[in-house]
Amino acid sequence: MADTRTVLSIRGAERRYRADHAALAGADLNLHAGRITALLGPSGSGKSTLLRAIAGLERLEAGSICLGATVWNDHTTHVAPETRRVGMVFQDYALFPHMTALANVAFGLTGPDKTARAMTQLEVAELGHKAKAYPHELSGGEQQRVALARALAPQPAVVLLDEPFSGLDRRLRGELRERTVDTLRAAGTTALIVTHDAEEAMAVADELALMDGGRIIQTGPPDDVWMTPVSATAAKLLGDVEIIEAQVTNGQAETPFGPVDANGFEDGQPVSVLVRPRAFTLSLDPDGPCTITRRRSAGPHLTHRFAGAGGEWSAQTPAPSPIREGDRVSVELDPVYVRVVAA
Ligand SMILES: Nc1ncnc2c1ncn2[C@@H]1O[C@H](COP(=O)(O)OP(=O)(O)OP(=O)(O)O)[C@@H](O)[C@H]1O
16 A cells, blocks of 8 residues: 655645735645655646745745644744755756766765765666766756756655756657656655646656646546546646536536536536547438548547537547548547536
């Protein structure tokens, strides 16, 4: 059974840079022992501010941040960044350019064996042979690995990674992503990784936290969050979704593609029906109500745009498919990929 002990808890965190705008507007989040949480949100939603607040680089105006029973922040306390047991990997890695890889990793360490410990950490990152190299002599991926080694070397309670893969090309990103997850797991570290890439968040996360407007709007295992988004905003953060506004009648929400179960909402209530592209099941039908307007291959599946039923919609369909542009189709919804939430 995985350890779900809360290591870090954030309650009602508020931070305003301007009087009329809260970068953090009451954010709540728990980080659990040895687990990787991915923080996903659009640009400007407050992700970096939350990370900086955990690191002690921002003061909160309200709320609290606690490591176990130790208060790092509340209305009276602000523990200095250097005394928090936090490791940081910044977006640009922030390595010291005039120091070797080894000196960078040893930087935060103390004690007579600090160089040996830094070397061990570099070896874990498979960069022992680059110990004497300066950052400009390292590739982007190697720099990121040195930055991660530096963050992990002091055995911090929490590691924070701010968009750690964003400067790298797609192939290297995937590789480095897996290596980073392996390294964090091997170290048993509690980690928070910020990203605005849904696919990346789903790939790295044990737990996913969705952020919007300075608040955490949903948390949970990635599959659960994907299958059961709490709102249209949450669903949109994780990928394409069609949103159909509907009213509940006899326990069902009426859509142009037939009724769907109203998920416990009461009759008369306005709801949003969230339909993932893969929910649409298309069948060739000369008398069907919809017409294919566009067909695109996307590797293992196809994207079919179709018009009719009061709008234009996107379906993700299995490849190969005989359905071509201009064909008429009938459309059904697979309820597995449909979710009804409050409007
Ligand atoms: N130093 C600052 N001074 C003034 N406003 C700031 C400052 N830092 C951030 N903000 C504002 O606070 C809000 C949250 O910013 P933040 O950088 O935390 O968002 P983010 O989710 O990390 O965005 P991104 O994905 O683009 O990095 C934004 O409206 C931003 O403009």
